[in-house]
Amino acid sequence: MxxxxxxxxxxxxxxxxxxxxxxxxxxxxxxxxxxxxxxxxxxxxxxxxxxxxxxxxxxxxxxxxxxxxxxxxxxxxxxxxxxxxxxxxxxxxxxxxxxxxxxxxxxxxxxxxxxxxxxxxxxxxxxxxxxxxxxxxxxxxxxxxxxxxxxxxxxxxxxxxxxxxxxxxxAWTRTTPWRSTLTSTVDSVAGRRGDAVVVRGGQVEGDPGNATARLLAGWLTARCGCEVTVVEGDRRPGPSGVSSVVLRLDQDEEVHVTADRRGGAVIAQPYRPEATVALPDPQLGDxxxxxxxxxxxxxxxxxxxxxxxxxxxxxxxxxxxxxxxxxxxxxxxxxxxxxxxxxxxxxxx
CATH class of the missing domain: 3.40.50 (Rossmann fold)
Incomplete structure (x- = not known):
């Protein structure tokens, strides 16, 4: 040097x-x-x-x-x-x-x-x-x-x-783990059904004033063609400003993805047991x-x-x-x- x-x-x-x-x-x-x-x-x-x-x-x-x-x-x-x-x-x-x-x-x-x-x-x-x-x-x-x-x-x-x-x-990059998890979860429902899944609505629970939460809701709105809002949830949001996401599907089904405090998320969907997946909080360098x-x-x-x-x-x-x-x-x-x-x-x- x-x-x-x-x-x-x-x-x-x-x-x-x-x-x-x-x-x-x-x-x-x-x-x-x-x-x-x-x-x-x-x-x-x-x-x-x-x-x-x-x-x-x-x-x-x-x-x-x-x-x-x-x-x-x-x-x-x-x-x-x-x-x-x-x-x-x-x-x-x-x-x-x-x-x-x-x-x-x-x-x-x-x-x-x-x-x-x-x-x-x-x-x-x-x-x-x-x-x-x-x-x-x-x-x-x-x-x-x-x-x-x-x-x-x-x-x-x-x-x-x-x-x-x-x-x-x-703030957008911080949504990547959530977007990956939500995409794979909806694909899993489509695989179980054997046909396409239509998202009718949903909500992002977390901090309504957080840019990452807003962009995640914006991405879901743009991709699903229906309104997805940000609401303040009962649980304290994680570093990304998001604590959970709920998607309402056709056939009266719902998908819940909830972050835990151990760098993971719990996925709840119809007709399948709850599953835990990794949902890391990326470091700034990543x-x-x-x-x-x-x-x-x-x-x-x-x-x-x-x-x-x-x-x-x-x-x-x-x-x-x-x-x-x-x-x-x-x-x-x-x-x-x-x-x-x-x-x-x-x-x-």
Whole structure:
């Protein structure tokens, strides 16, 4: 590891190239560049999760920490690592001070792996409009986490309003174990019957203000063609915000999937004894690693987000974003850009 204090972007590029020359085969097979945006207080957990994801998907890891934007002078401190604490590949941790923090892309762009997709992940409250962050505009895929917002439902609404194909959210990724369990359970009922199963309705029991619970209900609504609501249940919801799911089927049957406290779920369905299956709560690194498995637009997420927020035609939007310059010091009280004129916009493709 090499630490560069009060350095420049050019010096970071040169140091990475110098270490690459001595890294040899360690650097082969880079599949993508993962850009992580985190506050100083969350850097440690972001590094841990990104390292776990990088072990699953070889990538160049760039961690951007915007510190003290109000500092009078711009400054860049950087750590350059190859095969160190951040995994077997290349990694650069950049702490930016002053106005440089508002132009992080000027340092990040020269560090992107050549001819490889770019994924940007915000570990913290996501921007209301991703186009105000150039690190979103240059990315092929963008990962936010609405569950980290103070008002998770408002954050989901902002994600729907600002959505472009290529966006996804870790609140959605947390629904994966539930979606897998529910799909296999309904398939089991269809196998017993020997014909198709029609879902007439249902409910997700848990925290009505939780983004994951809302997206799970949205996915069920979109897939089953009937309304599935979120209600507050009698049991305390687990980390995903969901305690159980009830689906009402045709032929007056019901399926219940109830989470327990041991990382599993109890499945109750007609004409069969109760069964227990694994329903793990994925770690943050596993969630990020799952999102790195696919770089195409996540259409099921778009459908779930539409159903959860009432938005429409999200998948039909353009995947390209236009960078809108945003200075936090000149934001209006609502936190939105202050109506800069068109000359302040930069088209980034």
């Amino acid at each position: 090499t630490t560069l204090w009060d350095t420049t972007g050019s010096a970071v590029v040169k140091e990475l190239a110098a270490q690459r020359r001595t890294g040899g085969a360690v650097l082969s097979g880079v599949a993508l560049t993962l850009v992580v945006v985190a506050d100083e207080g969350r850097v440690a957990e972001a590094e841990e999760a990104a390292t776990a994801a990088a072990e699953q998907h070889p990538c160049r890891l760039l961690i951007v920490v915007r510190r003290q934007i109000e500092a009078p002078a711009p400054r860049l401190d950087a750590e350059v690592l190859i095969g160190g604490r951040l995994g077997p590949g290349e990694a650069v941790v950049m702490r930016m001070y002053g106005r440089l923090a508002l132009h992080a892309e000027s340092v990040v762009l020269p560090l992107l792996a050549a001819d490889a997709p770019v994924v940007t992940w915000w570990h913290g409250t996501p921007p209301e409009r991703l186009s105000t962050d150039a690190l979103a505009v240059i990315a092929d895929r963008r990962i936010t986490d609405s569950s980290m917002a103070e008002d998770q439902l408002a954050a989901l609404g902002a994600r729907a309003e600002d959505y472009a194909p290529g966006d996804t959210d870790l 969630l990020v690693g799952e999102e790195l498995r696919r770089l195409d637009p996540d259409e099921p997420f778009a459908e779930a987000l539409e159903a959860a927020t009432g938005a429409s035609d999200l998948a039909a939007r353009s995947p390209e974003r236009e960078h809108v310059w945003f200075d936090p010091a000149q934001a209006d009280p609502d936190g939105a850009p202050d109506g800069a004129d068109e000359d302040a916009r930069e088209a980034v493709r």
